[in-house]
Amino acid sequence: MIIPKDKLDAAFTLIREDAKGKSCITILILCATDCDSLCASRIFTGLLHDESLPYVHKPLASLDELRDARRLITADTRSVVLINCGGGVPVVDTLELADGVNAYVIDRHLPYDGANLRDQAQVLLFNAAEGLPAEAVTPIDSDSDADSDDADESAADASDRRHRREQRRIARRRQRGLFCGMPAAVMAQKLADEVNRSSADYAWLAIVGLTECYLNWCIDDAFYQQLLRDLRTEVQRHDDADGADDSRQPAEGRIAYCPDEYPALHDACVCVALRVGCFCCVVMSMMRVGCIVVGARN
Numbered sequence: 001m002i003i004p005k006d007k008l009d010a011a012f013t014l015i016r017e018d019a020k021g022k023s024c025i026t027i028l029i030l031c032a033t034d035c036d037s038l039c040a041s042r043i044f045t046g047l048l049h050d051e052s053l054p055y056v057h058k059p060l061a062s063l064d065e066l067r068d069a070r071r072l073i074t075a076d077t078r079s080v081v082l083i084n085c086g087g088g089v090p091v092v093d094t095l096e097l098a099d100g101v102n103a104y105v106i107d108r109h110l111p112y113d114g115a116n117l118r119d120q121a122q123v124l125l126f127n128a129a130e131g132l133p134a135e136a137v138t139p140i141d142s143d144s145d146a147d148s149d150d151a152d153e154s155a156a157d158a159s160d161r162r163h164r165r166e167q168r169r170i171a172r173r174r175q176r177g178l179f180c181g182m183p184a185a186v187m188a189q190k191l192a193d194e195v196n197r198s199s200a201d202y203a204w205l206a207i208v209g210l211t212e213c214y215l216n217w218c219i220d221d222a223f224y225q226q227l228l229r230d231l232r233t234e235v236q237r238h239d240d241a242d243g244a245d246d247s248r249q250p251a252e253g254r255i256a257y258c259p260d261e262y263p264a265l266h267d268a269c270v271c272v273a274l275r276v277g278c279f280c281c282v283v284m285s286m287m288r289v290g291c292i293v294v295g296a297r298n
Helices: 005-019 035-050 063-072 091-095 114-118 155-176 184-194 200-215 221-242 263-276 279-289
Strands: 027-032 056-060 079-083 102-106 123-126
Touching (some): 005 079, 005 102, 005 184, 027 035, 035 079, 035 200, 056 063, 063 091, 091 114, 102 184, 114 123, 184 200
Parallel strands (some): 027 056, 027 079, 079 102
16 A cells, blocks of 8 residues: 555554554564665664664665565564565565564665555555656556465475566566666655654755665656755755854865764765765765855855
8 A cells, every 4th residue: 555645644653653652672674775775764763763662673685685584573573664675575475474564665666566555454655656657656466476276285385386476576577677766765754754853864864865866877867856956945944943054154165064064964975985885976976965065155
């Protein structure tokens, strides 16, 4: 089920209510390892810290690691948050989620698996497909892959059948092509805004995640500029509210960056440097969003 963009707070409220009054850890976060995912994870875990909610965080680098993550789900788990992973596979079957365990998918990779879209009880998808062509939102339907195996097949046969279905689904996704929707960091920032926890740091993290997608040719110029304008407005709104000091502006002809002013942006840029291994990419990202200024500002 796709969550409407103006109902994101309801999803976070459900996570919070499922954890209220419990001494155990009810939240599991599964996160991809790219920069956008790390920025989204930082925003989401910040929201959990604000509510004093404990969680388990697990980075994932492949589909095999996603399947292996099912062992992290305990009897106490009530919420599984998947960041830039899980949207293209049937989450309930892949993680073997029991009744009462909800999956919250913040995934920019499209199209989504049909089973996730049809599930009205356990799978909640943040909408990354807004404004994209129909091909991007037409689901991959895994139900049509069912084999006519005997009802009394062994557990090994059932596992082999699931593997064959998964391989066919992956092949169809590659044939049709993948689309990149709204970056996960931007969706996480919108969630923070919905629950009245927005900040300049969260907006900067979203900008870094957005810029990584742009530099990697995941999104086009128009989509990038549209999202960037909204985030720059958000940063300016918080700067105005905090009474930004003009003395922090760089002198003419200097390149300046103040990590003390935006510590979360500094952390995110370190993540970009570690991930990309190229300082030039970091500088380009910061220049695009206006964090590094060459010359005087008007």
